[in-house]
Amino acid sequence: MKQLWGKVSLKGQVMLFTSLIVLISLLILSAFVAHNQSKNTREYLAEKVQISASHIAYSALIQDSLLIGEPNQELIDYVELVREENDFLYIVIMDNQKIRFTHPDHEKIGQTFVGSDAEEVFNGEKYTSEDIGTLGPSMRAFHPVWDREGNQIGAVSVGIATKSIQEAVLENQIILIMITAISLILGLIGAWYLANRMKKTLNGMEPKEIALAVQERNSMLEAVNDGILAINNRGEVLLANDTAQQFLRRTGYRGQYEHTSIDLIWPELKLQEAITAKSPGNHELIKKGDVEVIVTRVPMYVNNQCVGALATFNERSQLHDIMRDLIGAEVYAHSLRSETHEFMNKLHIIQAMVETESYEELKDYIADISERYHLKTASAVSQVGQLVEDVSIAHYLSKRIGWMEQMGVNVHIQSGIPWPSMNTDFIDTWVTVIGNTFDNAWEAMKQKEHRNLTLTLKQVGGVLRYVIEDNGIGFSASEQQVLVTTKKGDHGYGIANIQKKIQLLHGTLDILSEKDKGTIITVHIPYTERS
Incomplete structure (x- = not known):
């Protein structure tokens, strides 16, 4: 799995991670909103049926019908009209003996109300509940009916089908799913844009390439014998390689390096001047304590904008040792060229003697060379x-x-x-x-x-x-x-x-x-x- 993941490009990783985060966030948010919507929808419908039951309970038509003790067509038509307008499952008017005065199914008028949740309404309570009646599962609101003297003469029950509640919840959740899908698409577009920006900022390099470049950079910095110091345009040290740190410790500095002002570390270097200098300062002699160093200072540019300065330096004594070795090598090479030239001259003389068969002269010449060689040490x-x-x-x-x-x-x-x-x-x-x-x-x-x-x-x-x-x-x-x-x-x-x-x-x-x-x-x- 790790090998497979390692083959995915930085752009792909950013898009996958960002999309996953957006998706998980949206799923959690959607679940939370869906739960609240379901709860709120049920509360809203419960409140709706309760209010409707309350309005009906105070209707004069309802009260008069219950006082007469028998249903009439006007009552039935009125209740049916209210039910259809509000898309209720049923509206039942009943007397204190639970005898129905109204019902969507007219055959059930005059029969006893079905449901174990209707007892408390006859004790003067108003409430909502869920139960199964003759028309199936429903949410039911109950409200007592009183006459003008305040005596309970019956009750009103208004029901809405549980299926209708679920359909309302589902409708809201479908809208939520659509919003979630649109948000996810926008998140993917944003992830793609972010991945492209990151890729461009990193010059198209992958994480492994960046890590390798950093390691190579550090290795190169530590491999050179020159001291290297770099600062940003605020004069804070960005980099001090091992050679530079060892030199500064030998000359008395014991503090931190990164993000420390160069003026606190080495004020004589005046490295900040290189930021505004029109030309680099090459091979300048600068002292640090009692030590003289040869310094080259140059500004650093990124996208044609100066972002800091870099100084490379070496102790003067070390450079003298190098020059000494070089001059010694040059002297030795000069001597070798001279000896080679002389040796070739001798070979030409010997060749000429051989070609002219001057063997006696050749013998004397070789003896003379040998004698000179043996006498050389003296x-x-x-x-x-x-x-x-x-x-x-x-x-x-x-x-x-x-x-x-x-x-x-x-x-x-x-x-x-x-x-x-x-x-x-x-x-x-x-x-x-x-x-x-x-x-x-x-x-x-x-x-x-x-x-x-x-x-x-x-x-x-x-x-x-x-x-x-x-x-x-x-x-x-x-x-x-x-x-x-x-x-x-x-x-x-x-x-x-x-x-x-x-x-x-x-x-x-x-x-x-x-x-x-x-x-x-x-x-x-x-x-x-x-x-």
Whole structure:
């Protein structure tokens, strides 16, 4: 049954439930009204026959006939006329001995009145009762007849057939049934209209679909690592996911969330301003206590009407960790591309030697590669890990130094206090500095027979110092003014981009070069542990 009911659409369920409620309500109401109508109809007819009996009892014609002691045609005609006009079953005039003076069946005139309910009328009582007479079951009204001196001289009994009462009740109930049927039809129309409105309001979704959508929404909200806060247009919180609640608890808030003003929870967020803002606020830096977060605030619209605002946020430290990982991955990818490029060059050389059958030269070349590989751990590369604590920079610098050594460059490293771990801004800047200065140094030395490179990494008085010196072709003072690389792709961004990067961190760049003697590039960038 449940499975069958589950297949019924929301519209069908609403119509069925509404129709059932209307039907049950109408049935209860109809039963109550039918009972009252039956009761009222019987009371009305009882009152009608009682009043008729009373009027007849006070008629002079009736009194005179009973005083004479015998019926007459005038009395019979009068009583029959009254009976027919009021659709009574009978009107019987009787004397104190229950002898009938009138009766619809003229043969029964002069006979004794039939019925055990006629005794009390001769004691001066007037009343109604139900009994079975010669004409069948009837409701009978009894009324005593007195003469002018107040002596009882007889009685009047007026009867209406029980069948007539039932017909009157049935007629009223038929009308009631018709009204009930019309009301049910109207109820069904109303249920259909209500079901359509509900379906439209719910965008045509069924209850199971709505429940599933809510569960999916909650799962998605809790799955994201960003904090999410939503408010209505009155500034009351509609939603705060687990990440947002955990963050707010860590920063000191211990109250409720839903239907609480955002100004009581996080006044610095100023989320209500997003409701009237013409454009969303992207990546704004906002503080909550001692914690800095990056916030995006946007208004929420339903049917082109702003109904509230939404804020997504993350702690700045977490974003820095993500950027650090991304830069490390980028550095690693850059190193892999460089090694792949070098490896392919070696394969081309080996292929050429094989094709020209220069086996002795090939043997020497492979021996040279092997020797360089085994000597690598004893080269300057092995020193980098001791000079730079930051893994991303150390890895990248090692790859660049190793490449230089493989290309026949004699690399010498000078050091002082090691470089510390850094945030993403510094890592990005130093990757740019190292990559471009090494590329420029190689371009300057690659035509030289003897290639020497000296690298200095120091930390002096809160300033990171980087000095790279080559014995390349150098350049004149005038050339320093237009020293901008023209290389593309993976080879760096040039001196101009180095200057742009270090200026953002309040650093300096110095270039000292002589034609055919070499170049010294010195970079200083202020650094503290809070940078």
